[in-house]
Amino acid sequence: MADGPTRRIRRAPSIDADAQVPVAIVGGGACGLTAALMLADAGVECVVLERDAVPSGSTALSSGFIPAPGTRVQRAHGVTGDSPERFAADIQAKAHGRASPVRVEAYSKAVGPALDALQARHGLDWILLDGFLYPGHSVHRMHALPQKTGAALMARLQSAAEAAGVPVLTQAVVDTLVVNAEDRVIGIEYQRPDGQRETLGCEVLLLACNGFGGNASMVRELLPEMAEATFGGHVGNDGSAILWGETLGARLRDLGGYQGHGSWVTPQGALMSWAVIMEGGVQINREGRRFHDEAQGYSEAAVHVLAQPGGIAWNVFDAPLLELARGFPDFCDAEAAGALRRCETLTDLAGCIGCDEAVLARTLSALREKQPQSDGRVFSRGLEAPYFAVKVTGALFHTQGGLDTDDDMRVLNADGKPFANLLAAGGAAGGVSGDAVWGYLSGNGLLSAVAGGYIAARTAVALVTSREQMK
Template sequence: MKNMKRVSIALLAIILSLSAVGCGDKNMEGVNTGKANKAGQEEVYDVVVIGAGGAGLSAAIEIKGAGASVVVLEKMAFIGGNTLISGGELNAPETWIQEKLGIEDSIDLYKEDTLKGGDHQADEKLVTVLANNARQAVEWLRDTVNVSFKEDYLMQFGGHSVPRAAYPQGGSGNELIGKLGAKAEEMNIPVRKQTKAEEILADKDGKVNGVRAVDKDGNEIIFKANKGVIVATGGFGANVEMRKQYNSEYDERYMETVQPSSTGDGIIMAQKLGAALVGMENIQTYPTCNPATGILSYVADTRFNGAVLINKEGNRFVEELERRDVISKAILAQTDGMGYLIWDTTIKNNSHMDDYMEEFNQLVAQGMLIKADTIEEVAQFFDINVEQLKQTIEKYNQYAVNGKDEDFNRRGEIIGLTEAPYYLQKVTPAIHHTMGGLKIDTEARVIDNEGNPIPGLFAAGEVTGGIHGTNRLGGNAITDIIVFGRIAAESVLK
């Protein structure tokens, strides 16, 4: 299946809706191929930002707010990158929401969870910066960008000790990108869509001073940058050849959750200037995706609110709140490489399912989800061992009564499956995030192969490596892009 076909109807609706805030484009041609047929145009700014996802837009807003001029280059016909198709949740300790809900958390605990989640292979200095600035990132989105968060709910992603992920209204990255785009438009920040960066330019002394790009009509444009360039182009999850180059496991067998624009452009361009890479072999799958398309399933977020993960034989096989990589590997080891999430009406109501009814209905139409009045009916739909599943659920319901999961020591509240109707969803892993990328320091400066900062070159977001180690915990990507997008903006203006 072509990558562009993996973009769901829901995503297209989001993209079209963004045109209302100046973020869409009537010409929905997708990726600019970057083939030039004209040359000679030149524009001058203080800073050039490559990539109009969450990291790039955050950086641009901070730069313009500081009084400097900035332009954002985006090769797609719409803004948002992978932030747009994310759930938009971001982790932060000691927030006002945790205080309201009486949840005890700390910067140190968040840092510890993040380091442990990446097998202690992350750069501890970068993780310290992430943890120390996470709360301010959420507050900046709320107060400066006007992002609306649910005030009485937090998500607890796998690998986190407590609920700490702020949940945007609608449970979608559309809330973040819509508001970031609106803020950029309000500040008159030029966002050049379908303008593909081809080369990062430097002067004779090696200081980065611009970008050579090609627009949708094939015109070559030189964007001069008096102060520097910020690379915020995302990861390389959609580039199969690049994935195989660094980790042969993640070949054509895997579909992807990511945008088709996630092809590693920023990494490749920066390498030509001597940029060092870190952790490129660390590629993450998301465990609960649509087996028909590879698209990440937000309906399957029932896993965080009590749904039970079973296999074809009707048995549980992993803790539902384990790390993404652990669950993904466990699912792939089951019959047909598939897992099945089962939940009841109580869990459905706890999961804000009303936010995801379009996807819910699509899954039903595709035969990937069944709703029925009995455990027997949902099991028979997917040819799951009925008697074994009934025994598994009966045992699990007793764990819920006792308050302890004796099989897998499930974190969070254990909720029994007792209230009909019941739901069963088929899921499988797909490529979701690339933890490796450009090596940066705590000021978001790109580091070269000799260990020195490349003058005038900065990076933020999934294009960078070192922050998440071998595995990224859920909810940490959005925290990452906001924290380091803002740091890159501060650093480039020094």
């Protein structure tokens, strides 16, 4: 494995800790805070350790959308026919059957109850995004807070944690796991901004510290096609969980899986919603041509866009789709930053893109035929002037591979047996996208975070209870 930050395993029979807690959680993103809230509900004390001054992680940089079947909100919207089984089938269809069956089943069953619990007990008022279907989803099941941003989701989770009395220790960079001879984690060591080192003892450890997208050397080794791509994720995704796992002899899974995005606005550095593309927008390269079936998904679109001249494409759409786009705060931010180009005529659009007008005319004319394009995509209508265009590139958002776990989020060793008290969830664990970019179903990242955190909390409660009964 490629070099990474210093992440140590220290062997010791006991630990002289500054404090002791039943459950320690490394990472204060959606996964760690969901787990902490569920632990608070169960009356089990925990501490969340977060490297940043304010918890954010990949969640804050996302759109904050979480897919879930069978929720109260979904039923209130009259969505019928969905179920964990149907959701699991959609996940595996997108991953071509290469996603972990254990985690697919576990997450698809847990995420609905997790969202309902966060709503009922912690005031997260979900809405259902039912105006369009995200790629790969057979029904409307994408949930969000009314603000429709990951930053809003993180803010709400933080306020819920504060209200529940969950200790969140910020600016605490965990660099060492203390493990005894039986491979039981007995504590962690972390560093404060002033260089002071502190130790925390624990009965259960949950790694919720995301993946390795911010570790350039690991990306070059494991995801070479994204080695030069813009990283749109959180720099703290440095591969810590994988590095600790390797040293412990843990089993790893699906390290080739990741979420890319083919709609990273450049040079402004913002995300443009893929809803515009799914509802009839197109991606055009500098030659004036479409170059892939955009409806397959925004993750694999990253690779297709990066393969174009200059690694650049243009999202092209018209007035009705602009109205849809303006319903998403991320797009509004990009527009405010000057990303949107208005083109009154085809000639203007060709000049904006820098392509041959005749080639572009043929490309857009084909959309009106309502017949399958050469790549299989069918358009219900063509685009009409005035046209709108946004310059985009492909970006890496977060990785989907990590520590292999069983269905209760316990980390597995090389023989497939669980460690006694080491859990991993969210981006620290192998996900449900298989081992390639095209396996990513919209929302898989936050699905893993919220469902994984929910399950890990349940497991931690059982482990802590069992230890107390043995005393």
